[in-house]
Structures are given as C-alpha cells and as structure tokens.
Amino acid sequence: MxxxxxxxxxxxxxxxxxxxxxxxxxxxxxxxxxxxxxxxxxxxxxxxxxxxxxxxxxxxxxxxxxxxxxxxxxxxxxxxxxxxxxxxxxxxxxxxxxxxxxxxxxxxxxxxxxxxxxxxxxxxxxxxxxxxxxxxxxxxxxxxxxxxxxxxxxxxxxxxxxxxxxxxxxxxxxxxxxxxxxxxxDARRPITDCAHGFYWTEGTRGLGWGEDCVPTLKGGSAISIPSPPAILMPDGNIVTPDIRDAERLQGFAAGWTNVEHSRREANVLPFRHRRRWMQVGNxxxxxxxxxxxxxxxxxxxxxxxxxxxxxxxxxxxxxxxxxxxxxxxxDIGHWPVARKPKALATFLKYPPAPLSERATAGFHARISASSLRFPEGFKEAVAKHLGLMQAKSHPSKKSGRRTLMPLQAEAAE
Incomplete structure (x- = not known):
C-alpha cells in the first residue's frame, strides 16, 4: 500500500x-x-x-x-x-x-x-x-x-x-x-490502412493530422460551439465521433458528462448539453x-x-x-510507458456522424486553395465525401423532396 x-x-x-x-x-x-x-x-x-x-x-x-x-x-x-x-x-x-x-x-x-x-x-x-x-x-x-x-x-x-x-x-x-x-x-500508414484524425475547421495552415489517432480534443469556441475532430475512416467515409467516445478518449467512462437527468431531479438550472464537448476538450x-x-x-x-x-x-x-x-x-521523451495501442477505427464504440455537406464544402475549399502538402489521396477522399453528401442532400428527381443525412448536433455546422 x-x-x-x-x-x-x-x-x-x-x-x-x-x-x-x-x-x-x-x-x-x-x-x-x-x-x-x-x-x-x-x-x-x-x-x-x-x-x-x-x-x-x-x-x-x-x-x-x-x-x-x-x-x-x-x-x-x-x-x-x-x-x-x-x-x-x-x-x-x-x-x-x-x-x-x-x-x-x-x-x-x-x-x-x-x-x-x-x-x-x-x-x-x-x-x-x-x-x-x-x-x-x-x-x-x-x-x-x-x-x-x-x-x-x-x-x-x-x-x-x-x-x-x-x-x-x-x-x-x-x-x-x-x-x-x-x-x-511510428504510426505512419496509408490512409486506406487505418483511420486518420484531422480538424475540418482548419486546412489553410495545418490539419492537426493524426495517424491512427485523433488530434488533441479541443474545448470548442468561446461561445460554446462544439468542435469535434473529423476522422477519415479506412473505407473513405469522413465522420465526427460521438461525445461518448470523446469522453473515452480522455480516459473517462462513456457518459461521464451526461448528468442532465440528475441535475433536473435536484431542481437546479438546466444543463446545457452542447457544453459537454467543451468540458471534455478542456x-x-x-x-x-x-x-x-x-x-x-x-x-x-x-x-x-x-x-x-x-x-x-x-x-x-x-x-x-x-x-x-x-x-x-x-533528455527524456513524451512517452513514460507504451501501453498496447488501440486502433482508432475499432476504438469507436458509438455510431459516428458523417461530416456534413456544409462543413465538408468549406474544408474542401480551404485545402484546394492551400499550399500545404497533404497525405497521398487525402484531397481525393475529401472530394469524394463531399460528392456523396451533396448527392444525398440534393432534391430527388422523383419526389422533389430533399433527403438529409443526420448530423451530429451543432458541431458539424
């Protein structure tokens, strides 16, 4: 002891x-x-x-x-x-x-x-x-x-x-x-071999690129707009993680910040759910x-x-x-130990949300105009995801209605 x-x-x-x-x-x-x-x-x-x-x-x-x-x-x-x-x-x-x-x-x-x-x-x-x-x-x-x-x-x-x-x-x-x-x-691998994390809010001066990991989780904006990273999955889909997986990435149990029900029972001010991202990132x-x-x-x-x-x-x-x-x-490095790594793609337990058309379009425009060097195939993967999202959100020729993919709360906007 x-x-x-x-x-x-x-x-x-x-x-x-x-x-x-x-x-x-x-x-x-x-x-x-x-x-x-x-x-x-x-x-x-x-x-x-x-x-x-x-x-x-x-x-x-x-x-x-x-x-x-x-x-x-x-x-x-x-x-x-x-x-x-x-x-x-x-x-x-x-x-x-x-x-x-x-x-x-x-x-x-x-x-x-x-x-x-x-x-x-x-x-x-x-x-x-x-x-x-x-x-x-x-x-x-x-x-x-x-x-x-x-x-x-x-x-x-x-x-x-x-x-x-x-x-x-x-x-x-x-x-x-x-x-x-x-x-x-050393996790350097092609984008088709494992999941790669990046920040879709960047693209002009950097990416926050992560090989088989997400970049540092951030608290979000000063006005509490969540800012989850994006993840390019090995199958080419681009998604954002569920808040419960973000909690797990910080070492908490899934749902650690989901205390709204307990607070409501105690008759206190409403819990602002969108600020869970800020609490986890900080x-x-x-x-x-x-x-x-x-x-x-x-x-x-x-x-x-x-x-x-x-x-x-x-x-x-x-x-x-x-x-x-x-x-x-x-003279000492950043790793005191080396626990068995968990692959990002299999670490995610909860269904991620696709990066929205709007978020993807803005990011694609930035990387298209940027002079940064990007991993091989990355720009093409972003363009493909944008095309898929546009196809899903355009009016149907038969019904004239719009079909929208579900988005992950405010973060993807």
Missing amino acids: GRALNITALFAGIGGFELGLHRAGHKTSLFCENDREAAAVLSVRFPKTKIVPDVRDTDELLENISPRSNLLTAGFPCTDFSQAGRTQGFAGSQSVLVRDTLKLLERRKFDHVLLENVPNWRKLHRGQYLEEVISELERLGYHWAYRTIDARAFGLPQRRLRVFLYATKVDDPRSVLFQGDVPEA AVNVGVSAWIGRQLSQRPETPLLSEELLEKGKPWPEAAWGDGKRRWRV
Whole structure:
C-alpha cells in the first residue's frame, strides 16, 4: 500500500486530474470550479466533496481547505497560451488565474503541487509565463520538475501533449515525472490502412493530422460551439465521433458528462448539453493523471538521466527540473510507458456522424486553395465525401423532396 495524498483541486473542470489520482489511491477533499456545467458534473460524480466557485476568493478557499490536505492540483485555463487560442499570455483574463494559485501557496503551504497546461506555456513570449510560475515556486521553497507527456502513451488514440509540472517540499520531483522513457510508436500508414484524425475547421495552415489517432480534443469556441475532430475512416467515409467516445478518449467512462437527468431531479438550472464537448476538450487526461498518481503513491527511486545545466533566459526544453538554486535540462521523451495501442477505427464504440455537406464544402475549399502538402489521396477522399453528401442532400428527381443525412448536433455546422 503506497502513500495516499489529500487533494485540494483548483480549476477542477470535470475532475480528470482527480479521477486519475483517485485510481492511484489519493482522495479529494475540496474542488474549486466556477463553470456551471463542470460543477454540475463534479457534484454528481463526486457527491461527497465540497465545491467552492471562485479561485480568486482566497479567504473562502482557506476556510474550506482540509487541514490534512497536502496536494494542490491546478489544471488552469490554457485559453491565453494555446496556439488555437488568444496567445495573450497573462495579459488575457484566463491563464493569468494561475497567479491566484500562487497567492494561495503564499498563505497556505502544501507539500506537493501539480500543475498542467499546453506545451505553448513554455514557448509563448519566450517562455516568460513558465518562468514567472517557476520563479515563484522557487521563491516559496519548492524543488520542481516538469515533463511534456503524450496521452497516446497510455493506449488512447488521441495525440495530446501536455506539460505537467510537479513541485514539492519533501521529495525529489524527478522521482515522480521522470520515470520511464519509451520510444514513440511510428504510426505512419496509408490512409486506406487505418483511420486518420484531422480538424475540418482548419486546412489553410495545418490539419492537426493524426495517424491512427485523433488530434488533441479541443474545448470548442468561446461561445460554446462544439468542435469535434473529423476522422477519415479506412473505407473513405469522413465522420465526427460521438461525445461518448470523446469522453473515452480522455480516459473517462462513456457518459461521464451526461448528468442532465440528475441535475433536473435536484431542481437546479438546466444543463446545457452542447457544453459537454467543451468540458471534455478542456479536461486533464485521466490516463496520464493516473500514471502520475501511481508515482506519487509508490515514491520510486530517482532515475539516472542525462542532464545539462540550464541558464536563465534560455528557451525552456520539453523537460527540466530545478532545486531552487540551479536548473537542468533533461533528455527524456513524451512517452513514460507504451501501453498496447488501440486502433482508432475499432476504438469507436458509438455510431459516428458523417461530416456534413456544409462543413465538408468549406474544408474542401480551404485545402484546394492551400499550399500545404497533404497525405497521398487525402484531397481525393475529401472530394469524394463531399460528392456523396451533396448527392444525398440534393432534391430527388422523383419526389422533389430533399433527403438529409443526420448530423451530429451543432458541431458539424
């Protein structure tokens, strides 16, 4: 039996960080989350754990944090860091909220701190936002380590790279994040051999192309319009996955965010179903957090790794650590383990929806005008799918009526 930590969870979302940590034996005593739908999911899935709404209200947090809590988690908003977002850094209104995490640490000490965000956190504006967070952790007396980890390593067909930063006052942080270094699977295959994921909302500057996997699931637009990826199936059909399969791609059980019935019984505000995509896309991957939780519980020996002194002002590498006085670059990959991969086409359990004529037409126009190099046969596959969708939606010569294919909610529009 390993060590069990008591978690205070900031920016808890739908509980991906905490669900994974629970699988390793840790427990959450307090959630902080202000999104209505995310808090609804937490209240149903973790009914015995209190939720407070505002990370900026440090006094309320301090009143509710358990005296036994010794791990602070914060998968803080990536909106202002993400390349698909605003890239405003701390000038924006969302990612800057990590400063409230640091304010809390100033007033209430935790032995362990675990943060998560997008890889652009270490790159944007020459890495100044990662520098600010790490410098403050060092000032508060923490040793720290961070590593960029891909969810694909855990057998999930989603390419999802995230930076996990672990800071501690009592352990060697390298012993948690730097376990395991497995070569990444080379999945390059023709489009007829396996399913390939991409974003139909792109096409001018990139695709988010995924070989036998979907690209990183996203939260959607600022006005809650879902943005699922498209999948080119081996048979040539182009579809979008069901929300239940998106939950599974993040390591949740199918239906994790479907709590509308429970909330209605509790006589609360209606659950906005379309925001399930946003909650899933914003979540911390459960498979990755469960692996981190096991390292926290088992407290393995610090591995021997290739390290190089990292000077302040130099670009942040994909993995690094520091003891408060010096910092080191660490040569380690994105895959701590290599679980048996699941083929994307067979991973999908629920009927996908065909990418709509409108969505396909817009995407086809963009890739036709783009100078990007696309995988062999991809443009032809998109054109064929567009033709099929147009044929199904054009008026019938016999009846004069239009026959429409079913679409997957708002996402395909």
